[in-house]
Amino acid sequence: xxxxxxxxxxLVKRTGEKVFLECVQDMDHENMFxxxxxxxxxxxxxxxxxxxxxxxxxDIPEGYSVSREKKERFSLILESAxxxxxxxxxCASSATSSDGIQYFGAGTRLSVL
Amino acid sequence: RKEVxxxxxxxxxxxxxxxxxxxxxxxSASQSFFxxxxxxxxxxxLLMSVYSSGNEDGRFTAQxxxxxxxxxxxxxxSKLSDSATYLCVVTSASKIIFGSxxxxxxxx
Numbered sequence: 154x155x156x157x158x159x160x161x162x163x164l165v166k167r168t169g170e171k172v173f174l175e176c177v178q179d180m181d182h183e184n185m186f187x188x189x190x191x192x193x194x195x196x197x198x199x200x201x202x203x204x205x206x207x208x209x210x211x212d213i214p215e216g217y218s219v220s221r222e223k224k225e226r227f228s229l230i231l232e233s234a235x236x237x238x239x240x241x242x243x244c245a246s247s248a249t250s251s252d253g254i255q256y257f258g259a260g261t262r263l264s265v266l
Numbered sequence: 267r268k269e270v271x272x273x274x275x276x277x278x279x280x281x282x283x284x285x286x287x288x289x290x291x292x293x294s295a296s297q298s299f300f301x302x303x304x305x306x307x308x309x310x311x312l313l314m315s316v317y318s319s320g321n322e323d324g325r326f327t328a329q330x331x332x333x334x335x336x337x338x339x340x341x342x343x344s345k346l347s348d349s350a351t352y353l354c355v356v357t358s359a360s361k362i363i364f365g366s367x368x369x370x371x372x373x374x
Contacts, residue, residue, distance in 0.1 A: 188364075193274070193366065194366065195353070195364050195365060195366030195367060196310070196353070196364040198362075243309060243310075252357075252362075253298050253299070253300045253315075253355045253356075253357040253362055254300065254312055254315075255310075255312075255362070257309035257310050257311070258309060259308070259309050260308075260309050
C-alpha cells in the first residue's frame, strides 16, 4: 500500500512565523503535490514537483515555497504565515505528473492566529 | 466558469435508495476522469476511474458523456457508510483538476 505521511495533523502558529509542513511518500513516486482545501473552494494546487530539486507553481503559489531535496520528501514552507493561510493542507504523490490517480496524506490542519 | 463543476449538495437520501450526481467539465480536450471519496476530516481516496464505455464496481457505476462534457456517479442500494463527499477529477495535458465535491448524506 502506498503511504503518504504528513508530519503533523494539527498546527497552530502565529502571524509572521515561518512554518514548515513535511510530507514523505514510500512508493518511489516521481511526482508530489501540495494542495490546500477550503470549504466551497475545493482542492487548490499550491506547488508540485516532478523530480528531485524540481518544482512548478500551481494555481495559488503566492506566500508559499517548497523544497524537494530527496525523492521521498516534499516540504511546504510558509515564509511568513498570515491568517488567510489558515486551511487544511494536503500532500499527494502520483506515479506520473498527469496521472489523476493520486495518493494523499492525512492532511495538516493549520491555524494561523 | 470553473473548469470542473459539481453540485455541492447536500444530497440527503434514505438508506437503500439510488442516488446519482454529475460533474461537468469545460475543456473538451480532457483526457481522463476519476471519482474520489472524502470522508469528513479525512483525505480524498480514489473511488474509481471513469472509462469511456462506462464502468461498474459493485453498487457504483460511473459514466462519461464526452458530447455533453460530464461524468456521472450512480450509487445503488445506498448504505449509511456511503455518506461522504464525492470529488470528481479531470485531467488534461499535464493538469489535474479537482471538483469542489458533492456532499452525500444517507439517513437510516
